[in-house]
Amino acid sequence: MSNHVGNQGVLLAALAVVGVASLAATPASAQALDERFWLEGSGYFPGIETKINVSRPGQPGTDIDAENDLGMEDTDTLPxxxxxxxMSPRWILTGEFYALDREANVTLGRTIEFDGSTYPIGVSVDSRIASDVYRATVGYSFIRNDYSELGASIGLHATDFDIELTGEAQIGPAVRQVVTRNRTFLAPMPTIGVYGTYEISPKVILNGRVDFLSLEVDEYGGGITNVQASAAYRFSRNFSAGLAWRYVAYDLQVEKTEYNADIDYNFNGPSIFARISF
Incomplete structure (x- = not known):
């Protein structure tokens, strides 16, 4: 997915939040903001860009493009x-989970150094990159009326990564054997953000949010950006459905005693959702 499309996703959600901010003091009437609890299921259809580098001390790794070098699909469907x-008219607690698990087999078009092993050009390599994403936020709406709100949040965006390569690796000048290299780690990244809601009518609701942060936490460093914009139609008091656009970008560095990892991981695309509320 090109940077141009990614920028469109960021701009769309940013405009949604700004639009809500500009409308937050205007009167109207709708009911969605009185929801106490809600549960939402969605299908997310992103384009994916993945670049990884796993090295050991004294053994530099290759910057690997997972889609081009390893043959990973660059689109997928994520439930x-x-x-x-x-919790109160102004305090909101939210949580989210989604997962991406891709596998591929490819004949390497170039030599790859990964986690201390050398996979030469022309060998067949099986690979797997999986990520389970957990996001939780606590928000406070400092502007709120009957049909709009604007608030700020703090949260945690934690991703459980599993990266594996299997193939014939170079052991000596003339010896090869099948080697599997696997690294798993949970990367917790705190975030700060802003969010907004505006009810165009009792049936149509707009939402936008931006969460981001860049810092170092123990063995982990880098930054994360999560941007969303959505429009929902309320079919009844307790059921709504809609469309959304989402952009998620990681720039993550892991520094451990036995290995280092650099990961650039981007999602960008539309989703559809259904929501039950009370």
Missing amino acids: AVYAGWR
């Missing part, structure tokens, strides 16, 4: 679950 609780 996601999102839940929320409005």
Whole structure:
């Protein structure tokens, strides 16, 4: 997915939040903001860009493009679950989970150094990159009326990564044997953000949010950006459905005693969702 499309996703959600901010003091009437609990299921259809480098001390790794070098699919369908609780008129607690698991087999078009092993050009390599994403936020709506709100949040965006390569690796000048290299780690990244809601009518609701942060936490460093914009139609008091656009970008560095890992991981694309609320 090109940077141009990714920028469109960021711009769309940013405009949604700004639009809500500009409308937050205007009167209207709708009911969605009185929801106390909600549960949402969605299908997310992103384009994916993945670049990884896993090295050991004294053994530099190759910058690997997972889609081009390893043959990973650059699109997928991700089911996601999102839940929320409005603890008071202004305080909101939310949680979300989604997962991406891709496998591929490719004949290497170039030599790859990965986690201390050399996979030469022309060998067949099986690979797997999996990620389970957990996101939780606590938000406070500092502007709120009957049909709009604007708030700020703090949260945690934690991703459980599993990266594996299997293939014939160079052991000596003339010896090869099948080697599997696997690294798993949970990367917790705190975030800060802004969010907004505006009800165009009792049936049509717009939402936008931006979460981001860049810092170092123990063995982990880098940054994360999560941007979303959505429009929902309320079919009844307790059921709504809609469309959304989402952009998620990781720039993650892992520094451990036995290995280092650099990961650039981007999702960008539309989703559809259905929501039950009370």
